[in-house]
Amino acid sequence: MHLPIKTHAVKIRYREHLLRQMVHGRFGTHLGKRCVYITYDPQDETVSQKNQKRYKMESPQGIIYTPQIERYLILRSEYEKLLVDWHSTYTFEPPMVRFPIVSSYDPHHMDNRYFDEACDNSNAVMAEHPVYSGEDVLRSKNELMGKNIFRALGIPFKYEAALDINNPDGYVPDYLLSFFEIDRCIYAEICGMTDKYEYSRTTAQKINFYSSNHYRPGREIIYCFMYDKYNFDEEYFAAQILSAFETLIPDSALDWEHCQPPCIRNER
Numbered sequence: 001m002h003l004p005i006k007t008h009a010v011k012i013r014y015r016e017h018l019l020r021q022m023v024h025g026r027f028g029t030h031l032g033k034r035c036v037y038i039t040y041d042p043q044d045e046t047v048s049q050k051n052q053k054r055y056k057m058e059s060p061q062g063i064i065y066t067p068q069i070e071r072y073l074i075l076r077s078e079y080e081k082l083l084v085d086w087h088s089t090y091t092f093e094p095p096m097v098r099f100p101i102v103s104s105y106d107p108h109h110m111d112n113r114y115f116d117e118a119c120d121n122s123n124a125v126m127a128e129h130p131v132y133s134g135e136d137v138l139r140s141k142n143e144l145m146g147k148n149i150f151r152a153l154g155i156p157f158k159y160e161a162a163l164d165i166n167n168p169d170g171y172v173p174d175y176l177l178s179f180f181e182i183d184r185c186i187y188a189e190i191c192g193m194t195d196k197y198e199y200s201r202t203t204a205q206k207i208n209f210y211s212s213n214h215y216r217p218g219r220e221i222i223y224c225f226m227y228d229k230y231n232f233d234e235e236y237f238a239a240q241i242l243s244a245f246e247t248l249i250p251d252s253a254l255d256w257e258h259c260q261p262p263c264i265r266n267e268r
Contacts (some may be wrong), residue, residue: 001153001238004246007253008086012180012262013097015079019264025069030054036065048183076264078154083262101182104250107214108164114180115185121260123172142173142192145232146224150177151265153238161187165213171206179245182253186244187221190237192264218244 003011023055024040038053047053055062058079086094108114127139136159138144143159150157161176187210191203207223215221222244 001235001240002089003085004250005090006251006254007242007245008082008089009094010097010101010181010249012079012082012086012094014099015075015082016262016264017099017143019072019075019079022072022075024072025052025065026073027057027069030056033057035241036062036069038069040063053222079262079264093259096258096260098253098255101184101249101253103184103248105263106184108220110185110220111183112178112180112185114155114164115158115176115180118158118161118176118185120161120176122162123160124170139174140190140192142190142226142232145234146175146188146190146237149234149238150175153241155241156180157188163187163215169205169209171209173210177222177241179248182245182249186219186248187215188224188241189221190224190226192206192226218247249250 014195021042023038023042025036025038028035028037034057035079036057038047038055041047041053044053053061055065057063119257127137130142131138131141131144133144133147136147137158138147147159156178158176160172160174162172173189175188175190176185178185179189184216189203189206189210192199207217210221211217217223222240224240226232226237
């Protein structure tokens with residue numbers, strides 16, 4: 001899926017920002033023992049590519065460094081893929097980004113902490129026709145397809161997370177998504193079966209309830225209308241999600257006058 005330009009730039013620069021603060025290294029073997037090699041440590045100026053530290057993975061230091069290097073390698077892989085995709089699309093470098101990115105108006109304070117504290121599986125109504133995905137029980141195949149796309153896009157999510165308002169009718173959006181790079185989360189409601197009168201009526205009631213409680217379309221909640229009841233259009237669905245991500249990034253956060261090559265090779 002092709003990322004919108006602002007979202008793509010933010011994802012690159014956010015990972016670059018994190019990588020500069022992380023311990024760098026790799027895994028290998030020495031004398032038949034699994035080892036972790038440290039090539040950069042912001043807390044130890046003596047460590048460098050030429051002066052690497054090596055620890056057996058089962059040693060006290062190895063136990064400390066192993067999860068740090070695992071996180072580093074995952075983030076480095078994501079960063080390098082994003083860069084390759086950028087350079088295959090554009091002839092210029094990504095703009096610099098001013099972190100942290102702050103929303104100009106956020107009535108529910110839907111930041112990363114909101115996402116972390118949200119309780120999922122909060123809908124008390126039993127599913128009439130449950131769909132199973134591993135240990136998860138969903139309400140429809142559309143929700144399952146949506147879940148798979150969120151994973152493919154690398155967007156953390158919670159299923160049926162409760163709203164933070166008085167909610168006598170017990171309305172619960174399908175998903176809560178974390179756009180963690182911009183310290184923001186957003187609900188997503190998958191609206192299928194629009195050809196059925198009762199479903200459409202309930203959907204209209206939900207939209208009215210959410211809007212009257214300051215959950216703005218595209219800001220605090222995304223409505224993903226599926227135009228074809230027989231097919232789940234994955235590209236169309238993903239485009240709606242990424243469009244919301246793009247909209248939540250203020251133009252002022254990006255510095256287009258300074259499009260510099262990303263660089264994290266700060267190992268001494």
